Amino acid sequence: MKTKLLVLGVILLLSASFLPHASAQTRAPIPRQTSIIWSDNFDSYANGTFLDGSAGSGGWKGWDNDSNAHGTVSDVQSRSSPHSDMISNASDNVHEYDIESGNFTYIAWQYIPQNVMGQTYFILLSDYWDGGDNNCIYAVQLRFDSDLMVVESENDAATLPLQLGKWCELRAEVNLTSDMFAFYYDGDLLIAKNWTATPDNDGSGVLKLSAVDLWANSATPVYYDDMSITTGSQQQPKPSLQISSITGSKGTVTAVIENTGNGDATNISWTIAMNGGFLLKGKSTPGSIPSILIGASATATSEKVLGFGEVSITVTANCVENTTAVTGTASGFVFLFWIIGVK
Numbered sequence: 001m002k003t004k005l006l007v008l009g010v011i012l013l014l015s016a017s018f019l020p021h022a023s024a025q026t027r028a029p030i031p032r033q034t035s036i037i038w039s040d041n042f043d044s045y046a047n048g049t050f051l052d053g054s055a056g057s058g059g060w061k062g063w064d065n066d067s068n069a070h071g072t073v074s075d076v077q078s079r080s081s082p083h084s085d086m087i088s089n090a091s092d093n094v095h096e097y098d099i100e101s102g103n104f105t106y107i108a109w110q111y112i113p114q115n116v117m118g119q120t121y122f123i124l125l126s127d128y129w130d131g132g133d134n135n136c137i138y139a140v141q142l143r144f145d146s147d148l149m150v151v152e153s154e155n156d157a158a159t160l161p162l163q164l165g166k167w168c169e170l171r172a173e174v175n176l177t178s179d180m181f182a183f184y185y186d187g188d189l190l191i192a193k194n195w196t197a198t199p200d201n202d203g204s205g206v207l208k209l210s211a212v213d214l215w216a217n218s219a220t221p222v223y224y225d226d227m228s229i230t231t232g233s234q235q236q237p238k239p240s241l242q243i244s245s246i247t248g249s250k251g252t253v254t255a256v257i258e259n260t261g262n263g264d265a266t267n268i269s270w271t272i273a274m275n276g277g278f279l280l281k282g283k284s285t286p287g288s289i290p291s292i293l294i295g296a297s298a299t300a301t302s303e304k305v306l307g308f309g310e311v312s313i314t315v316t317a318n319c320v321e322n323t324t325a326v327t328g329t330a331s332g333f334v335f336l337f338w339i340i341g342v343k
Contacts, residue, residue, distance in 0.1 A: 037104060038097065039228035042073055042083040049073040051085060051093055060085075063092035063213065065130045071214060071224075077111045079167045079225040084111070085214065087120065088221035093214040096128060097229070100208040103175040104231045108212075111223040114165045116146045118219030122170055126195065128211035137206055140172060140183060141199040142190075144222070153183065153191035155199050160185050167225070173264060176207045180320060182266045182291070189291040192266035192320060239265035243315050243328025244297065248339030251304045253282075255315040255328060257289070258297040265292045265319040272302040273316075277309025277334050292319075307334045313342065 052070035053061030062069025071093035074086035127137035141154045150159040168186040182192040196205030240261030247254050259265045268289040282305030289298045310333050318325040332342035
């Protein structure tokens with residue numbers, strides 16, 4: 001009896017040594033062809049220029065065309081030398097656009113000094129007009145809060161740590177065709193939802209980009225530079241998920257979910273399900289991943305498994321940009337808390 005148990009133990013150890021191990025595989029992002037719709041690096045203006053709606057302001061003005069709400073061209077900070085737009089105190093700097101279809105990426109680089117005080121805002125509006133006041137429709141409303149040290153997508157309970165003393169990219173990936181956007185702060189996903197949802201999430205938005213508003217809200221200076229709107233010149237960026245591998249190990253099943261499309265995937269939902277055999281634990285594990293960028297991958301891992309017998313494994317995943325789930329399948333053998341021979 002002791003000999004049989006020893007042989008069984010050796011077999012299990014050898015089987016485990018040959019099990020494939022999952023890893024977070026990544027590869028270089030797939031390049032996208034883009035064209036510039038609009039850009040401003042503030043370097044063509046004279047230092048100290050008020051961006052107040054007057055001639056030479058490059059289309060910038062104060063909210064409601066109030067010249068007192070201007071931004072100020074400054075050489076105190078710059079990402080591309082020598083200037084940026086300084087937003088402070090009464091600044092409520094607006095630039096209007098007229099984009100009503102397709103997809104685009106809005107980028108602004110922001111610098112918040114270490115000694116900042118107050119709350120300052122970055123806002124994208126789907127409908128703006130001078131004199132509109134509270135009737136203007138907001139699509140993105142971000143608050144940069146020096147007291148709480150967070151950036152928040154207001155009313156969404158979505159926050160990230162506030163970054164001070166460095167240039168941070170603010171990036172909105174917007175698809176008006178599918179009524180979706182994703183906003184990234186310093187490379188991290190902050191919020192993804194319908195463009196027409198509005199910050200109040202009442203669905204009253206409009207499928208267009210009408211304006212940007214850089215609002216100081218009486219805060220101390222914050223700086224913006226290298227702002228742009230770009231769009232794909234050939235096709236709309238779209239993610240494409242696939243289950244590139246399914247592996248087993250001691251206690252868990254791991255799947256690699258890969259984005260092989262030309263657009264970022266956001267709010268990915270996944271499930272690892274096992275059928276067959278006699279399973280006490282681990283029959284179905286749901287989970288989520290905030291985002292998988294173009295050409296990157298992420299792993300999904302099941303809860304601990306306990307059981308015996310042959311099982312079939314099904315992994316499904318979908319994202320908000322593609323609601324149709326992708327599926328990967330494999331089979332294996334569960335022996336107590338080991339998953340052997342997954343293929």
